[in-house]
Amino acid sequence: MTASTTTLVPPSPRGLRLSKAIPGALxxxxxxxxxxxxxxxxxxxxxxxxSVADVNRFGRVLGFAGFDNFLAAFxxxxxxxxxxxxxxxxxxxxxxxxLISVPIAIILNEEFYGRTVARTIILxxxxxxxxxxxxxxxxVVNGDFGTLxxxxxxxxxxFDNFPWLADASTAFGIEILVGILVSMPFTVxxxxxxxxxxxxxxxxASRMDGARGLQGFRHITLPLLRPFLQIAxxxxxxxxxxxxxxxxxxxxxxxxxRTDILxxxxxxxxFGFGKLGTAAAGSVxxxxxxxxxxxxxxxxxxxxxxxx
Amino acid sequence: xAAIEISKVVKTFGAVKVLxxxxxxxxxxxxxxxVGPSGCGKSTLLRMIAGLESISGGxxxxxxxxxxxxxxxxxxxxxVFQSYALYPHMTAAENMGFxxxxxxxxxxxxxxxxxxxxxxxHLTALLDRYPRQLSGGQRQRVAMGxxxxxxxxxxxxxxxxxxxxxxxxxxxxxxxRQLHDALGATSVYVTHDQVEAMTMADRIVVMNAxxxxxxxxxxxxxxxxxxxxxxxxxxxxxxxxxxxxxxxxDAGELRIALQVSPRTLPLPDTGSLDEGAEIVLGMRPQHIxxxxxxxxxxxxxxxxxxxxQTGCETNLxxxxxxxxxxxxxxxxxxxxxxxxxxxxxxxxxxxxxDKQTEKRL
Ligand SMILES: Nc1ncnc2c1ncn2[C@@H]1O[C@H](COP(=O)(O)OP(=O)(O)OP(=O)(O)O)[C@@H](O)[C@H]1O
Ligand SMILES: [Mg+2]
Numbered sequence: 001m002t003a004s005t006t007t008l009v010p011p012s013p014r015g016l017r018l019s020k021a022i023p024g025a026l027x028x029x030x031x032x033x034x035x036x037x038x039x040x041x042x043x044x045x046x047x048x049x050x051s052v053a054d055v056n057r058f059g060r061v062l063g064f065a066g067f068d069n070f071l072a073a074f075x076x077x078x079x080x081x082x083x084x085x086x087x088x089x090x091x092x093x094x095x096x097x098x099l100i101s102v103p104i105a106i107i108l109n110e111e112f113y114g115r116t117v118a119r120t121i122i123l124x125x126x127x128x129x130x131x132x133x134x135x136x137x138x139x140v141v142n143g144d145f146g147t148l149x150x151x152x153x154x155x156x157x158x159f160d161n162f163p164w165l166a167d168a169s170t171a172f173g174i175e176i177l178v179g180i181l182v183s184m185p186f187t188v189x190x191x192x193x194x195x196x197x198x199x200x201x202x203x204x205a206s207r208m209d210g211a212r213g214l215q216g217f218r219h220i221t222l223p224l225l226r227p228f229l230q231i232a233x234x235x236x237x238x239x240x241x242x243x244x245x246x247x248x249x250x251x252x253x254x255x256x257x258r259t260d261i262l263x264x265x266x267x268x269x270x271f272g273f274g275k276l277g278t279a280a281a282g283s284v285x286x287x288x289x290x291x292x293x294x295x296x297x298x299x300x301x302x303x304x305x306x307x308x
Numbered sequence: 309x310a311a312i313e314i315s316k317v318v319k320t321f322g323a324v325k326v327l328x329x330x331x332x333x334x335x336x337x338x339x340x341x342x343v344g345p346s347g348c349g350k351s352t353l354l355r356m357i358a359g360l361e362s363i364s365g366g367x368x369x370x371x372x373x374x375x376x377x378x379x380x381x382x383x384x385x386x387x388v389f390q391s392y393a394l395y396p397h398m399t400a401a402e403n404m405g406f407x408x409x410x411x412x413x414x415x416x417x418x419x420x421x422x423x424x425x426x427x428x429x430h431l432t433a434l435l436d437r438y439p440r441q442l443s444g445g446q447r448q449r450v451a452m453g454x455x456x457x458x459x460x461x462x463x464x465x466x467x468x469x470x471x472x473x474x475x476x477x478x479x480x481x482x483x484x485r486q487l488h489d490a491l492g493a494t495s496v497y498v499t500h501d502q503v504e505a506m507t508m509a510d511r512i513v514v515m516n517a518x519x520x521x522x523x524x525x526x527x528x529x530x531x532x533x534x535x536x537x538x539x540x541x542x543x544x545x546x547x548x549x550x551x552x553x554x555x556x557x558d559a560g561e562l563r564i565a566l567q568v569s570p571r572t573l574p575l576p577d578t579g580s581l582d583e584g585a586e587i588v589l590g591m592r593p594q595h596i597x598x599x600x601x602x603x604x605x606x607x608x609x610x611x612x613x614x615x616x617q618t619g620c621e622t623n624l625x626x627x628x629x630x631x632x633x634x635x636x637x638x639x640x641x642x643x644x645x646x647x648x649x650x651x652x653x654x655x656x657x658x659x660x661x662d663k664q665t666e667k668r669l
Contacts, residue, residue: 199391199393201389201391201393202393202395204360204380204387204389204393205387205389205393205394205395205454206395206406207359207360207379207380207381208358208360208380208381208385208386208387208407209406209407209410209454210381210407210410210411211381211410212379212381215410219395219406219410220395223397224396224397
């Protein structure tokens with residue numbers, strides 16, 4: 001969280017003046033740089049190596065395989081299906097999160113009785129581990145003894161023993177909802193930060209200028225929130241794209257791989273089927289997708305800054 | 309343009325009453341300045357006229373129409389904020405044209421109106437800049453431009469010049485007043501700077517602790533302050549005060565005995581004062597004359613505490629025991645700290661106030 005707030009601060013031009021001091025500074029941070037390179041760099045290197053290697057199920061490299069692993073992945077219909085589902089998953093979770101976080105942040109930013117309590121409740125899911133949340137929701141939507149069906153039945157609705165997770169579309173839908181629920185606290189926090197940065201006098205000025213109803217939101221709030229929304233989108237995309245526990249715990253990618261996303265696919269390839277090479281190739285593809293997204297995002301925000 | 313009538317206006321925040329029965333009538337095309345010490349409720353009153361603050365009691369009418377229940381959008385007023393409140397994501401031109409854009413005016417018309425306002429305010433070269441690319445003075449102009457672009461019924465200013473340096477402030481004072489005259493506008497201007505009040509206003513409203521102390525033209529307020537508060541608030545350096553009483557001298561004439569002086573002073577003809585009346589005497593620093601030892605009547609003796617030469621004028625701080633007065637002279641006064649000095653108080657310019665009611669006599 002602290003890392004993400006510091007990225008909100010634009011780099012100061014003063015930082016450039018420090019460039020003369022760089023060799024000495026570099027020397028000082030060299031040990032930690034090396035450590036980071038080891039911890040982050042080695043796995044990346046290893047995955048890249050395995051993705052073009054013939055690897056046995058115990059991770060031993062038997063020889064060079066060229067693009068065989070990638071071919072294996074791309075000719076596997078489940079891989080393609082998972083890739084497609086990953087896009088749906090990421091798009092729906094991030095989109096849904098941002099869409100509902102904005103009004104929630106706006107409400108929590110208003111003065112009202114019990115605001116502190118409301119803020120705490122909204123932020124609470126953050127404090128619970130993802131795996132725990134997923135587990136709880138798996139029980140809630142359980143067809144036979146889940147509280148959801150009990151409640152719906154008690155209301156007289158025909159949901160007795162309805163197997164929510166047995167059907168791919170309802171299962172995926174529920175997982176997306178849970179994904180939104182767990183991404184929301186973080187997103188609301190970012191947006192609330194953006195809202196407090198907008199001075200009240202701007203709204204007063206806009207009302208004097210004749211802004212009514214939602215015009216203040218459209219012309220003041222939304223444009224001034226844009227940098228915050230961008231950060232929320234990027235961080236959430238990276239996070240949700242790679243999010244493993246919800247899907248793994250709730251449906252295990254099933255039924256019939258219809259809720260698999262790339263990360264669960266890769267995991268299954270590696271540790272279920274022992275195809276470490278295919279898994280590595282899948283990981284490289286995932287990495288490439290996120291990289292492409294980041295570059296695209298940087299390009300979009302850059303061109304907007306140039307406009308201003 | 310329109311007149312604004314404020315009658316018996318009350319404002320309470322919770323249990324705290326910050327405005328208590330305010331009556332002001334702003335005439336059409338008038339430039340009214342609200343002054344008063346910090347926290348006296350000037351901004352609150354202005355915001356109530358604007359519609360940004362609810363009205364707890366009384367009535368505000370604009371152009372004869374009661375607006376208590378009308379939102380700021382419908383009051384057709386323009387406001388210049390102390391912080392300027394420019395939209396940071398819009399260029400100067402977009403800031404100025406925003407109100408017209410909200411009214412769905414055609415783009416060509418908006419551009420014309422913005423250009424027109426920009427020409428008046430010498431902003432034409434800055435129209436494409438964002439607020440953060442403008443200096444404080446330029447931002448102030450853009451805020452003014454945003455106000456004049458749509459030709460509102462009245463302008464409201466809340467200390468618009470307080471973030472500028474002294475020189476620019478003096479310049480903008482004149483410019484705002486000229487703009488007001490050129491547009492035939494009605495303006496309500498809040499400041500705590502009495503120079504702004506004196507130089508810009510048609511009429512000044514002096515406020516204190518949620519009440520109006522006096523309303524009048526700058527000269528009226530300066531020459532005949534209605535009470536001690538107004539007398540002490542307007543004028544720089546501030547008016548000198550001394551307690552005193554009306555006494556009868558050996559010749560049977562009524563005179564003033566001041567706490568600060570063993571000599572008595574002639575009593576100005578106020579008609580209503582009798583022997584024994586307790587008064588406060590006020591004397592502007594500019595109306596005290598330094599005289600020689602030979603002058604005997606209407607004088608008091610003091611000791612020089614400090615001298616400030618500003619070049620044009622000399623400020624003397626003199627003391628009578630514990631009481632200190634300021635004297636401003638346009639002559640170069642050659643005195644040294646500790647010197648004895650004799651001062652003549654022009655009887656025609658003496659201000660007398662009742663000690664109990666603090667009202668002018
Ligand atoms: N929202 C509020 N809630 C409670 N009290 C308030 C509120 N706004 C203003 N006040 C109080 O009302 C009084 C008048 O405030 P106001 O801002 O009108 O003063 P002012 O004359 O404009 O002072 P300044 O010259 O410092 O701007 C102050 O005592 C202030 O504390
Ligand atoms: Mg104020």
